[in-house]
Amino acid sequence: MKVLGHLTAMPELPEALKGLRKLAYNLWWSWNPEAAELFQEINPQLWKRFRGNPVKLLLEVDPPRLEVLTATSYPARVQAVVAALDSYLKDRERKEGPLVAYFSAEYGFHSSLPIYSGGLGVLAGDHIKAASDLGLNLVGVGIFYHEGYFHQRLSPEGVQVEVYETLHPEELPLLPVQDQEGHPVRVGLEFPGRTVWLGAYRVQVGAVPVYLLTANLPENTPEDRAITARLYAPGLETRIQQEMVLGIGGVRLLRALGLNPQVFHMNEGHSAFLGLERIRELVAEGHPFPVALELAKAGALFTTHTPVPAGHDTFPLDLVGRYLHGFWERMGTDWEGFVALGLEEKPWGKVFSMSNLALRTSAQAGGVSRLHGEVSREMFHHLWPGLLREEVPIGHITNGVHTWTFLHPRLRRHYAEVFGPDWLRRPxxxxxxxxxxxxxxxxxxxxxxxxxxxxxxxxxxxxxxxxxxxxxxxxxxxxxxxxxxxxxxxxxxxxxxxxxxxxxxxxxxxxxxxxxxxxxxxxxxxxxxxxxxxxxxxxxxxxxxxxxxxxxxxxxxxxxxxxxxxxxxxxxxxxxxxxxxxxxxxxxxxxxxxxxxxxxxxxxxxxxxxxxxxxxxxxxxxxxxxxxxxxxxxxxxxxxxxxxxxxxxxxxxxxxxxxxxxxxxxxxxxxxxxxxxxxxxSAARMVGEYLRLYRQGQVWAESARGHERVLQAFHRAFPAFYTLGLRAEAPGDLTLNGEPVQVRAYVEGEIPEALRPFLEVQLVVRRSGGGLELIPMTQGEGGRYAVSYRPSRPGSYAYGVRLALKHPITHRVEWVRWA
Missing domain, CATH: 3.40.50.2000 (Glycogen Phosphorylase B;)
Incomplete structure (x- = not known):
């Protein structure tokens, strides 16, 4: 048979069961057992065969089976669960926090939507679910991989064979993203010698919409349609294409939908190109590159998940230059200024690091556990030369899991009986x-x-x-x-x-x-x-x-x-x-x-x-x-x-x-x-901590918008910071018996007026057993500074003096000169 196309006949549900469609197209059902059990009851064999996909189930179930169910108590249960979903959504109409765009290369919502490979994607899915539970003002951005991630087959000897299957969006809880006139939304992405067009599907996760980009459109060549075919497809060229789709295409999609997030959250470095697109937008508004960079950074947050240097995506400079040719002019900078945002020196040469780009275009960054935060500060210490390791502006929020997704329904009901109703509301x-x-x-x-x-x-x-x-x-x-x-x-x-x-x-x-x-x-x-x-x-x-x-x-x-x-x-x-x-x-x-x-x-x-x-x-x-x-x-x-x-x-x-x-x-x-x-x-605790960072990002973003002249003056004066000298007078090694140590310092050179409010001379004291103190020194006449310091407890200490320059928006120390 010569195939001209494919047709999908959507099911006509009995009137009493029409609520099933609403449930099927909101993944809320996946963490509410009463909803999942409704679908499983229709046909347990099909339910398992389709990996718990309710849309596919409703497409394939025999209509007489649905008619049989209408003659039982089943319709009343459907209505009760739909009412529970409606109540859940109504309670979250008033959103918490600023509008946040959460970008992730993969999402593990449920096994029926296999666009995840492992922990990173499942964590992203849990983040979205908890954000929905907490009523956050958040949207997700990702990619719909129409061949997903592979299914694994093992030979008797344990040889892994990868098997891919084509995913049909009409058989999944996905809806095409359309404009107000009902036309498919399209955004263009400039690739070498051509424009690649992107569309998107929306998956509703409780109260949070997640937009999944696709290049699998008739407007594109077969080669370009395959860009979004497979998660983590091999080859650097496909990888940079996918990351441009996610980062640059993702921002353009949000704009096409009329969304202007105040905070952009990058879940790992795959989406870091979004920082470049945001800088390009700000330059187009009339801001010079340094100010546009600061405005973009203020409302950006980066979560790194990888403690191994080899796990961070890097691209050869010539590949970046070919795919982003001309982008730097639209960002108001040159090739060197552009490359500096992601530059990484490797033993074999220079590369463009997506994690470095994410860090250099984000005011907030963190690892995913306390120990990982320490490892990350060490790993990226070189990006903040002169700062002490513990000052590197990378914190941590330890991961959590979405309680209702992974707790067995029988235990959920038993815990509810034993722990009481408060547990269900505040896990x-x-x-x-x-x-x-x-x-x-x-x-x-x-x-x-x-x-x-x-x-x-x-x-x-x-x-x-x-x-x-x-x-x-x-x-x-x-x-x-x-x-x-x-x-x-x-x-x-x-x-x-x-x-x-x-x-x-x-x-x-x-x-x-x-x-x-x-x-x-x-x-x-x-x-x-x-x-x-x-x-x-x-x-x-x-x-x-x-x-x-x-x-x-x-x-x-x-x-x-x-x-x-x-x-x-x-x-x-x-x-x-x-x-x-x-x-x-x-x-x-x-x-x-x-x-x-x-x-x-x-x-x-x-x-x-x-x-x-x-x-x-x-x-x-x-x-x-x-x-x-x-x-x-x-x-x-x-x-x-x-x-x-x-x-x-x-x-x-x-x-x-x-x-x-x-x-x-x-x-x-x-x-x-x-x-x-x-x-x-729990993911509820985790996302609650991220909400504090989102609010901080909102404050910084608004402050940056209100202090653009300060930012511009600061950046013009900044090179003079490195022309300043600093001398210190201190007694060197000393044993104290209750008396303080006297330290003096002298700043040499002309301090620009724009830097004065952010400049501080500090005595830095580190205790050998751990602990760091930063003591501002008192300014006297003629560039002289002094401080009297006495340790609060016995022990061995190392001390030094430095000239510290604080950021005009975050007020964090980011540049130092040591005496």
Missing amino acids: EDPATWKVEGLGEEFWRIHRDLRADLVREVRLRLYEQRRRNGESPSRLRQAERVLDPEALTVGFARRFATYKRAVLLFKDPERLLKLLQGPYPVQFVFAGKAHPKDEPGKAYLQELVAKIKEYGLEDRMVVLEDYDMYLARVLVHGSDVWLNTPRRPMEASGTSGMKAALNGVLNLSVLDGWWAEAYNGKNGFAIGDDRVYENEEAQDMADAQALYDVLEGEVLPLFYAKGPEGYSSGWLSMVHESLRTVGPRF
Whole structure:
């Protein structure tokens, strides 16, 4: 058959069930069990087959089935859930905070919309959901990848095969973005020798709209239509094209929709080109480049997720020059000024760093855990020469997870009964987690969820082996793997080498001794390696090979095609959540937070979020906070610590069961985990902290708009700052016995009037055990400054004197000259 096109016949729902369409096109249903259960009840088999996609379900279900449902109590339930959605939206009509545009290259909202690869996307999805719950004035911007991210198939040897499927927007909860006349919105993007046209789809996530850009339009050539085909498609050229679509195209789409956000939030550096587009807009308004840069920075926020330098996108300068040719003139600068915004010096030469660009065009920046904030300040210290490491303006907001997305519905209902109604309204409030009331019923639910996990593992493993053409005996074995009553350890995450999925096999003799001991224990692994990550793929093969080599296939299972659906099954049904990154390479990690919500205990290296969550009573730590210079030594030390804690703590505690059928000591630890992790590591808490930054960005943006003359004068005078000299007079090394130290300094040179309000001479004191003091020195005549300083407590101190220049809008020290 010669195909002329494709038709989609939208379903005609019975009048009593028309509310299902409204529910299907708002992802609010995905974190409200009563809504999800309505769709599942229509046809459980289709629901699972379509990965919980209600739009596809309504397209494919037999109309007679819907008619049957109209004769039951089903329509009344539909009406009740639709009323709950309407009430939810009405309560959020009055928005909190400034209008924020949240940009992310990927979003993990639900497994039925596979435009995410892993933690970054799921975190973005949780951010949007929590912003909706909190009523924030926020819109999302991303890309609709019409082939999504790959589905993973594993050969019997553990070889990863990537399979892509075409996603049809009409079969997804997506609506084309149109103008007021009903015409599709189009924005143009200048590429070398041509214009690429972009359209968009809107996905409604509770009260928050998210706009997903697409180049898959008839107006474009087949090559350009493929730009937005696959998430993280290989090749630098495709990557820079996608990041221009997201950053520059995203800003242009917002403008076409009449949206003028006061704050732009970049979730990782993929969208950093938005800073260039905003500068171009401001220059077009008549502002000179330095002022336009400051105006753009004031309302911009950058969240970095990557503690590994190689994980930050960089492009060759010639590629940037080819794709953005002429852009710098429209920004009011030259090639050198343009490149300086993203310049990074590598051992092999100069490149354009998207993270550097994001930092140089954002007034606020942060990592995703306390430890990651420290690592990021060290990593990017070179962008603020002269500042002390702890002064580098990169903070942190530790990640959190969307409680209602990852908590099993049965536990949600049980917690609501035990904790009371306040918990449902304020899951980020520690006072609402009244965990002491959890006991036998909680454990009964947990055992059921572990049994559900075992059933799911057997079904998936059977299908995996059947598809690979394995023998009937191997298929029968798949139906018997794992024990529903044994302690079950889950390990599921991206297969990158630093996450060390094979750490358990570092000392095979110890591992076998553990598995042959008196306490039954079993492991379920899942995770994808990036298609171009050959070492990660090799790790996956090594894990499968070692499991076979030591005859552990009934106790250790590796599942394929890890996604949000499988992640939920694993965090719901495991007893222990294992995490073995090589410290300090885990920026945050969130899977352990999801597991903890469901009463699963964490067993993890003290890295990322667990470094600040672990208190000795709410889970288990692998090793300590030491970092070995030699990776092999680190791996061996961590492996031995892992065996020790499994053998000496985890297994004995779990199996110390009383007459009620569970270990009271284990349950006490679960209580402590829920009490400490549940509220603190929730997306509601996380987004609440971001709201404070959004409001700060709004203040700075408005201040910058009101002080453009000051900014212009400041930048004109700024070069003179580096012509100033600073001399200091101090006694050098000194032992104090209660008396103060006297320090004097002299500024040499002519201080421009525009810099005077922002200039400060400071005594800088650092205590050897930690702690930093910045003491302004008192100005006298003739450029003289003095201060008398006495430490507030005993100890060893280092001190120095510097000339500090504060930013005219943020009032942070950003430029210094040391005496």
